[in-house]
Amino acid sequence: xxxxxxxxxxxxxxxxxxxxxxxxxxxxxxxxxxxxxxxxxxxxxxxxxxxxxxxxxxxxxxxxxxxxxxxxxxxxxxxxxxxxxxxxxxxxxxxxxxxxxxxxxxxxxxxxxxxxxxxxxxxxxxxxxxxxxxxxxxxxxxxxxxxxxxxxxxxx
Numbered sequence: 001x002x003x004x005x006x007x008x009x010x011x012x013x014x015x016x017x018x019x020x021x022x023x024x025x026x027x028x029x030x031x032x033x034x035x036x037x038x039x040x041x042x043x044x045x046x047x048x049x050x051x052x053x054x055x056x057x058x059x060x061x062x063x064x065x066x067x068x069x070x071x072x073x074x075x076x077x078x079x080x081x082x083x084x085x086x087x088x089x090x091x092x093x094x095x096x097x098x099x100x101x102x103x104x105x106x107x108x109x110x111x112x113x114x115x116x117x118x119x120x121x122x123x124x125x126x127x128x129x130x131x132x133x134x135x136x137x138x139x140x141x142x143x144x145x146x147x148x149x150x151x152x153x154x155x156x
Contacts, residue, residue, distance in 0.1 A: 007076045014069035021062040022143050024054065025100065029136035036129040044129070045115035048108040055101065067093060085153040092146035099139040107132040 028051045035044045070089065074081050081087075107128060114125045 003076055007073055010069045010072035010076060014066055014073060017062040017065035017069060018147070021059055021066055022140070022147070024059050024062070025096075025136070025143065026140055028054065029133070029140060032129070032136065033133050036126075036133065042115065044120075045112045048112040048115070052105055052108055052112075055105065060101065063093065063097065083153070084155055085149045088149040088154075089146050092142050092149070095142050096139055096146075099135055099142070104132060104135050104139070107135065 028047075031047055032044070032051070035047055070086075073079070074086065079086065111125065111128050111132060114122065114128060118125050
């Protein structure tokens with residue numbers, strides 16, 4: 001196989017994994033918002049728990065595949081890894097990891113625990129849901145900015 005075939009394979013894997021990552025994050029965020037508005041405490045608790053599992057089994061591996069395939073593209077095509085759009089992608093990946101795997105997971109765990117015992121209208125639960133919604137929205141905006149950077153390839 002020649003270099004262009006490897007590059008095309010890496011690009012396919014990169015884009016597909018990014019779709020799974022961003023699409024999954026968007027779907028989970030939307031479901032959390034809808035259930036929070038309907039004040040479905042037990043259902044929200046179950047979704048928060050399932051979201052954590054989905055994050056570990058689907059989103060986490062898709063993030064790693066996105067990164068690995070991206071590195072494969074850079075190496076195969078001999079791209080300048082210090083290009084603004086590549087650095088933007090790496091910073092976005094790191095920021096999304098912190099927001100999604102660390103901060104959102106903590107909030108989801110708190111929502112799960114509280115939703116199982118507190119009424120849906122509990123002020124603490126409502127506040128946690130708002131924080132989770134805000135954090136998820138910021139994460140999605142960050143990821144969409146990375147998609148824009150990958151397409152537009154801005155330079156300094």
